[in-house]
């Protein structure tokens with residue numbers, strides 16, 4: 001199916017799971033590291049083994065409402081950055097200082113009107129339509145990190 005473009009309103013984002021980890025060599029998804037600090041992460045696709053060199057990327061589940069239905073879409077890194085205004089790692093660093101900012105981010109986005117282009121999952125296992133591009137419709141839309149930085153009173157570049 002061809003990608004479809006639609007106007008929708010944000011209902012919420014799942015702020016409990018905003019990220020996934022990719023291999024810093026081949027950028028494929030890595031298994032989540034377990035909590036033990038000494039645990040090594042092994043990539044299933046290449047020779048990478050490590051504990052610190054993996055990269056975090058955005059994978060955001062977002063409930064949206066159109067005129068006719070409410071449904072969940074998934075935003076990967078490129079689309080999510082439009083809304084967040086920063087890299088996943090930057091947002092993680094910010095969350096480490098301000099643990100509630102994921103929840104706040106969801107509240108800030110609530111009711112935001114977006115024009116989204118959705119593609120249907122290519123493989124049958126994926127549950128959600130994927131956002132391939134997103135354009136906030138509000139004039140003067142501010143990325144989440146800007147609003148959060150203002151709320152929490154921290155400079156964006158620290």
Ligand SMILES: [Zn+2]
Nearest residue numbers: 023026043046
């Ligand atoms: Zn790899």
